Amino acid sequence: MYNPVDAVLTKVTTHYGIDSFTLRYAICLLGSFPMNAILKRLPEKRIALKCCFIISMSMFYLFGVLNLVSGFRTLLISTMFTYLISRFYRSKFMPHLNFIFVMGHLAFNHIHAQFLNEQTQTTVDITSSQMVLAMKLTSFAWSYYDGSCTSENDFKELTKHQKSRAVKGHPSLLKFLAYAFFYSTLLTGPSFDYADFDSWLNCEMFRDLPESKKPMRRYHSGKRQIPKNGKLASWKVAQGLVWMVLSGLGMKYFPPSYVLDRKAFGQRSFIYRSHYLFLLGFIHRFKYYAAWTISEASCVLCGLGYNGYDPKTQKIRWDRVRNIDIWTVETAQSTREMLEAWNMNTNKWLKYSVYLRVTKKGEKPGFRSTLFTFLTSAFWHGTRPGYYLTFATGALYQTCGKIYRRNFRPMFLREDGVTPLPSKIIYDLAGIYAIKLAFGYMVQPFIILDLKPSLMVWGSVYFYVHIVVIFSLFLFKGPYAKQVTAFCRSKQPKEIFIRKQKKLEKDITASSPNLGDILKAKMDHEKKKTPEEDEMNLGIPPIELGKWDDAKKDWDDFCNDYKDWRNKNGLEIEEENLSKAFEKFKQEFSKATGRPGESERKMSFSGYSPKPISKKEQ
Numbered sequence: 001m002y003n004p005v006d007a008v009l010t011k012v013t014t015h016y017g018i019d020s021f022t023l024r025y026a027i028c029l030l031g032s033f034p035m036n037a038i039l040k041r042l043p044e045k046r047i048a049l050k051c052c053f054i055i056s057m058s059m060f061y062l063f064g065v066l067n068l069v070s071g072f073r074t075l076l077i078s079t080m081f082t083y084l085i086s087r088f089y090r091s092k093f094m095p096h097l098n099f100i101f102v103m104g105h106l107a108f109n110h111i112h113a114q115f116l117n118e119q120t121q122t123t124v125d126i127t128s129s130q131m132v133l134a135m136k137l138t139s140f141a142w143s144y145y146d147g148s149c150t151s152e153n154d155f156k157e158l159t160k161h162q163k164s165r166a167v168k169g170h171p172s173l174l175k176f177l178a179y180a181f182f183y184s185t186l187l188t189g190p191s192f193d194y195a196d197f198d199s200w201l202n203c204e205m206f207r208d209l210p211e212s213k214k215p216m217r218r219y220h221s222g223k224r225q226i227p228k229n230g231k232l233a234s235w236k237v238a239q240g241l242v243w244m245v246l247s248g249l250g251m252k253y254f255p256p257s258y259v260l261d262r263k264a265f266g267q268r269s270f271i272y273r274s275h276y277l278f279l280l281g282f283i284h285r286f287k288y289y290a291a292w293t294i295s296e297a298s299c300v301l302c303g304l305g306y307n308g309y310d311p312k313t314q315k316i317r318w319d320r321v322r323n324i325d326i327w328t329v330e331t332a333q334s335t336r337e338m339l340e341a342w343n344m345n346t347n348k349w350l351k352y353s354v355y356l357r358v359t360k361k362g363e364k365p366g367f368r369s370t371l372f373t374f375l376t377s378a379f380w381h382g383t384r385p386g387y388y389l390t391f392a393t394g395a396l397y398q399t400c401g402k403i404y405r406r407n408f409r410p411m412f413l414r415e416d417g418v419t420p421l422p423s424k425i426i427y428d429l430a431g432i433y434a435i436k437l438a439f440g441y442m443v444q445p446f447i448i449l450d451l452k453p454s455l456m457v458w459g460s461v462y463f464y465v466h467i468v469v470i471f472s473l474f475l476f477k478g479p480y481a482k483q484v485t486a487f488c489r490s491k492q493p494k495e496i497f498i499r500k501q502k503k504l505e506k507d508i509t510a511s512s513p514n515l516g517d518i519l520k521a522k523m524d525h526e527k528k529k530t531p532e533e534d535e536m537n538l539g540i541p542p543i544e545l546g547k548w549d550d551a552k553k554d555w556d557d558f559c560n561d562y563k564d565w566r567n568k569n570g571l572e573i574e575e576e577n578l579s580k581a582f583e584k585f586k587q588e589f590s591k592a593t594g595r596p597g598e599s600e601r602k603m604s605f606s607g608y609s610p611k612p613i614s615k616k617e618q
Helices: 004-016 020-030 032-039 047-065 069-088 094-115 127-148 152-156 160-165 173-180 194-201 230-253 256-260 262-266 270-302 326-331 335-340 344-358 367-381 385-412 424-442 444-448 451-460 464-477 481-489 493-511 513-527 551-567 570-593
Strands: none
Touching: 004 020, 004 047, 020 032, 020 047, 020 270, 032 047, 032 270, 047 069, 047 173, 047 194, 069 094, 069 127, 069 173, 069 570, 094 127, 094 367, 127 160, 127 173, 127 194, 127 344, 127 367, 160 194, 160 344, 173 194, 230 270, 256 262, 256 270, 256 444, 256 451, 262 451, 270 326, 270 424, 270 444, 326 335, 335 344, 335 385, 335 424, 344 367, 367 385, 385 424, 385 444, 385 451, 385 464, 385 481, 385 493, 424 444, 424 464, 444 451, 464 481
16 A cells, blocks of 8 residues: 655655664654644643544554554554453453453564564564553553452552552543554653543643643633643753764764674773673663653653642652653662663553562562563563573672672661761762673673573673672572671671660660660560562562572462362353453444444444443452
């Protein structure tokens, strides 16, 4: 089929020698800004008009600019499956079944892109868009289940975050397609929850904004709900363009292919090779900075980035869909701090849609949650071996990071364990340097993707980071762990102070029994330690050796849960639920087509929303 937009773009790239992928990508990213200026000026109450505008722009991108007819079909399959199963299938397994299908569909396309699809300069891989869509669809299924498929008692037991994201009624098909195909985040994200999208679409998001901050309409009476934000959006676009230029220049002068040249790269010194890997990792982050910053700017311009008004400072927060904290990434002193600031919306999705959902009610996340989140993150990124090498190494990094932070950081703090000593600047700089050097090593398989070349690059620097990690684990988790830990504590001002204090209290206890009882109660209270918060960033958990012992218990619990479900005729019940879902779908389809003998009411494409699920229907 003839595509006039594609024909023009092909002619331009051929005549001027411009990279086709870069041109099409830039049009989709930067073209969203003038369209968003129109979108936020559409009448607030014209919801259907806004949704049609959003969908039309996405179709122009997919069919016109990117020429991805098959890509649109891929995205539509996952979208319609989630829409139909969440609307008609009344079961506690609905979010799980939806998750399996959406992630399975994504994994299939990852495999197809890796082994069967030949990429050229004129093709765009749709799996990047599908990755963003997968986060949206799976989080929507859980939000709708929380808001419409739970009893009142179960809803009260939900976390504060789950309650805030709960969807009480099923959206119309038009609104759901606008959410799934939101053009500003179609290619690179960021992902966002349906509750935020619906609040923005209805302008309820801006209800805390004072009237003085709302701009006047130019051609109509009244004020717009969305405040002015053009300067902030322009500043973020400028940053994104700078990162884009730096990425191009960096790849030109420091090509990744150089590390694969055994002869040339191997002749360099170890110091040069290890720091070249750091530089490659640093440059590789630039393209993510560019894409995420420009996408965030686009969301800010249309108002979706609004995150509340602070009456004290009289300033507006625009970080609702923020996906990257560049400063924190580049100055992080720990692995956890760096991962928390990187791809932040994916971190949230993995935590709230996988990590906490796998955990049984009333229990803390354990081996099962860790394993499922790790596998989900790996499959979400793709099927290339490099992803698994990077994530597995990242798990080791998390563990070492916790070990070193727990044992070495207190050496540079005063007796209160908070106030830094003058020498802490040394620890901070050393931590930043070590983290950046280690991450440059770790991400090489993520850049190269293939197994043998990745191992070859690690081998060119003698797997030195893995050796340091193994040696560290041996010291702090091996047979001499108590002695090494005790030595580290002997150098910590807080521990030294506590030991002196305890010695003094024992002496007082021996001389004054009554006072000793009070001090003993105080000492017993101080022995109680506050449990550390479970960490989960990008599906890369720390390897806690104690938790791995719970694997057998988690497996036994799973088997027992399955036996209970089977004994309660769970399979027959789900077959009945599926049958009911199919019957309800047929009824709605019959009403929509207006078949003879059916009710006169038709299913509206833009306005119909089914009633919330009652307890009897569950």
